[in-house]
Amino acid sequence: MLQLSKNDKNKILESIKCGEIDAADLSFPNLIDTIILKMKNIDLISKLSESFRDKRKQNKHIPFDILIALAITAKMKIKTSLTDVAFAVTDAELLSELGWNIWDTDRNLEEGLFAEGVMRNMLQKYEAKEFIDSYNHYVQNVVMPSLDIAPSIHILDCTKIQVNLDNKNYENSEVIKDDGETIRGYKLGTIRGLMDDSGIIEDIVFGSIKPHDLEFCRDMILNSKCLKSGDILINDRGFISRDVMNSLKTKKQVDTYIPAKKNMVIYAEAVKIAVSENKWQKHPNKKRKTQEIHLVKDLGMMWESDIPSLDVDLCACVVHDKKDDQYYVFLTTDTTKTAKQIINTYELRPEIEEDYRQIKDFWKLEDFKSTKYNVITFHIVMTLIGYMYFQVFKNMKEGSKYSGKSLPMVIKNYKADKQKSVIIYSGQYFGVFSFIEFIQLYAGCSEEVRKLLDPTLALV
Numbered sequence: 001m002l003q004l005s006k007n008d009k010n011k012i013l014e015s016i017k018c019g020e021i022d023a024a025d026l027s028f029p030n031l032i033d034t035i036i037l038k039m040k041n042i043d044l045i046s047k048l049s050e051s052f053r054d055k056r057k058q059n060k061h062i063p064f065d066i067l068i069a070l071a072i073t074a075k076m077k078i079k080t081s082l083t084d085v086a087f088a089v090t091d092a093e094l095l096s097e098l099g100w101n102i103w104d105t106d107r108n109l110e111e112g113l114f115a116e117g118v119m120r121n122m123l124q125k126y127e128a129k130e131f132i133d134s135y136n137h138y139v140q141n142v143v144m145p146s147l148d149i150a151p152s153i154h155i156l157d158c159t160k161i162q163v164n165l166d167n168k169n170y171e172n173s174e175v176i177k178d179d180g181e182t183i184r185g186y187k188l189g190t191i192r193g194l195m196d197d198s199g200i201i202e203d204i205v206f207g208s209i210k211p212h213d214l215e216f217c218r219d220m221i222l223n224s225k226c227l228k229s230g231d232i233l234i235n236d237r238g239f240i241s242r243d244v245m246n247s248l249k250t251k252k253q254v255d256t257y258i259p260a261k262k263n264m265v266i267y268a269e270a271v272k273i274a275v276s277e278n279k280w281q282k283h284p285n286k287k288r289k290t291q292e293i294h295l296v297k298d299l300g301m302m303w304e305s306d307i308p309s310l311d312v313d314l315c316a317c318v319v320h321d322k323k324d325d326q327y328y329v330f331l332t333t334d335t336t337k338t339a340k341q342i343i344n345t346y347e348l349r350p351e352i353e354e355d356y357r358q359i360k361d362f363w364k365l366e367d368f369k370s371t372k373y374n375v376i377t378f379h380i381v382m383t384l385i386g387y388m389y390f391q392v393f394k395n396m397k398e399g400s401k402y403s404g405k406s407l408p409m410v411i412k413n414y415k416a417d418k419q420k421s422v423i424i425y426s427g428q429y430f431g432v433f434s435f436i437e438f439i440q441l442y443a444g445c446s447e448e449v450r451k452l453l454d455p456t457l458a459l460v
Contacts, residue, residue, distance in 0.1 A: 012424050012431030016441060021452045025423045031414045032076045035393045036069060044143060044389075045069045051138035055125040068382075071119075075379070076386035076407075078364055120375075128172075128377035132206050135381045139202050139388065140225050147392065149200060151193025153232045153345070155352040156221065156239060158213040161186040161206075161366055161380070171373035174210050185209050188380065189217040191226055191233075192352045197403040198391040199351055201384055202226045206377060213238040222247060229253040232334075234349045237261055242305040245333055249312045255334035257346050260316070266302040271327045274318035283319065284340050285347060290323040295339035299331070317342035359387050362408050424453075 015021060039045050046065055054064035144150065160178065162185040163170045175184045191203040203224045205217060221244060227233060233248065235258040248254040260267040273296045274280075280292035300313035317339040319328040330346050337345075359365045365383050368376050390407055393399035402410045422438040424431050433441065442453055 006429055007431065008429040009431035009433075011429040012426055015426035015429070016424070016445060016449060019446055019449050020426050021449055022425045022427065024425065024453055024455075031411055032073060035076070035389055035399070036073050038393060038396070038398060039389050040069075042146065044146065047142045047146070048138065050142060052134045053130070056122055067122075071378075071382045072386045072389070075363070075383040076390070078362075123372075123375055123378055126374055126378070128206070128374045131374070131377045131381045132204060135384060136203055138385070139200065143388070143392070144200070144202065149193070149195060149392075150228070151195060151200070151202070151226070152228075152230065153194045153234070153348065154202070154226060155192045155194070155199075155234045155349055156190075156217065157192075157236060157349075157352040157356070158187055158189045158216060158238070159356045159360075160209055161188055163366070163368065163371075167371065169371040170368075170376070171371060172208070174208055176209055183209075186376070187211070187213075187216055189213070189220060190352065190355075191220065191224055192355060193226060194348065194351070195391070195395050197400070198394050199355065200388055200391055201355065204384065206380060214241055214244070218244065227252055227254045231255070232257060232345060234258075234346060236349065242303055242311065245314075246305060246310050246312050249333045250310070255332060257330065257332045257334075257342065259346070260329040260331050264303065266299055266314070266316075266331070267329045269302045270296045270299060270316045270318050270329045274320070274327075280320065281339065284344055288321075291319055291321045293339045293343055294318045294320070295342070297335060315342075317346075319343065355387075358406055359383060362406055363387055 036045070048065040048068045049063070052064065052068050056064070160183065162183050163173055165175070165182060165184045167184075170184065173184050173186060175182060177183075187207060187209045189205040190201050192199045193202045203220055203226050205220045207216070217239070221227075221233075221239075227248070229252060231252075231254045233254055233256050235256060237259050240258060240261065245256045245258070248256055260270070274294040277294065277296075280294050283289075283291040283293055285291075294317070295315065296318055297315045298313065299316055300311055301308075303311075303314065305311050312333050313335050314331050314333060315335045315337070316332070317330045319330070320326075321328070330342055332342050332345075363383050363386070365380060368379060370376065370379075394402050394405075420435055422433045422435065424433065438453075442450060445453065
């Protein structure tokens with residue numbers, strides 16, 4: 001069975017003197033626990049309960065913020081099952097800081113028991129939307145203000161979350177045709193804010209895979225607290241909307257950057273003007289040696305909404321690829337920018353695609369252990385918070401050496417700089433001891449107690 005225990009070193013010392021030890025484990029320092037410890041030390045863990053409401057009526061012994069922190073830690077360690085949550089933390093220093101631990105009195109960790117019903121019963125009390133709202137509240141009202149994060153450049157995009165096509169039991173999943181392939185799943189829409197050396201997914205929406213990306217994200221775009229006066233929003237062609245661009249510019253003073261489609265009048269006019277003026281400049285990206293750019297202004301009248309009087313002006317960077325004689329038009333509502341500034345800004349967009357690649361390929365975002373919609377949403381939200389913690393950590397002094405690296409690469413080359421510790425359990429308490437302390441304790445124990453500690457000593 002599982003035993004919930006509280007950190008109390010003095011209680012454990014008394015138990016050792018009395019020869020009352022239930023178990024002992026060796027602590028293995030690791031990067032994930034180091035990251036969680038840092039989040040704990042800057043008060044982000046304790047504030048989880050400000051955004052995630054505790055609906056438990058029973059089994060409330062362990063603080064709710066600690067329970068959520070364990071779930072996040074499990075996702076960061078690519079442990080996708082609810083049964084893994086109880087054993088997510090293995091670092092002694094973090095356990096000491098959290099103050100709580102769960103251990104298996106049968107020492108059968110491979111079976112993983114977290115009385116799986118404890119987590120499942122808790123999740124049944126929540127609607128999926130509550131987890132999405134909690135994520136957005138936590139990031140926007142806790143994390144970003146606490147760390148003074150206020151991105152001025154944001155990237156909007158959607159990604160499909162696929163599940164087994166033949167399994168109709170996935171709640172609220174739907175089937176669509178995508179590039180000729182039939183797929184089943186959901187859709188995740190995100191706004192990503194750029195930080196110094198990484199980015200933060202600051203606003204999300206999750207739901208049906210069927211709606212067009214623009215309609216799926218429309219409310220988030222127009223109402224997001226993350227978009228402030230003077231900010232920039234970078235979109236792809238799936239979000240082309242004159243009305244949305246007008247609204248962002250006039251109501252929020254947010255400028256949009258988006259590529260025009262080739263079947264649009266504004267595309268044809270921009271290319272025609274650029275060719276006629278013939279004042280091409282080198283593309284600022286040295287990798288694009290065959291491309292040249294040109295600024296075209298006063299294009300607003302070339303793309304009208306249903307109410308032309310409300311249309312804001314537009315300018316464009318026209319890109320000409322001499323290799324295949326193709327033209328690309330990148331529009332913006334900020335008419336003060338040069339062609340170089342426009343294209344340099346738009347070329348930041350692939351960062352959101354890299355986010356999606358990492359959270360799917362490395363963080364197992366689509367590895368669902370349940371077909372229940374609220375459990376799926378919980379998994380996604382916990383994974384995204386873990387990913388956010390990693391991005392935030394890389395933007396700090398302690399994690400700056402990992403800038404530009406993915407989590408699997410970092411873990412592969414990680415070398416612990418902390419000594420192993422020993423965790424000793426007795427009844428409802430546990431204590432953490434340095435190896436030196438453990439040896440001193442061992443030397444002063446009775447032969448009966450030493451036998452209990454011998455298996456742990458053998459691991460050191």
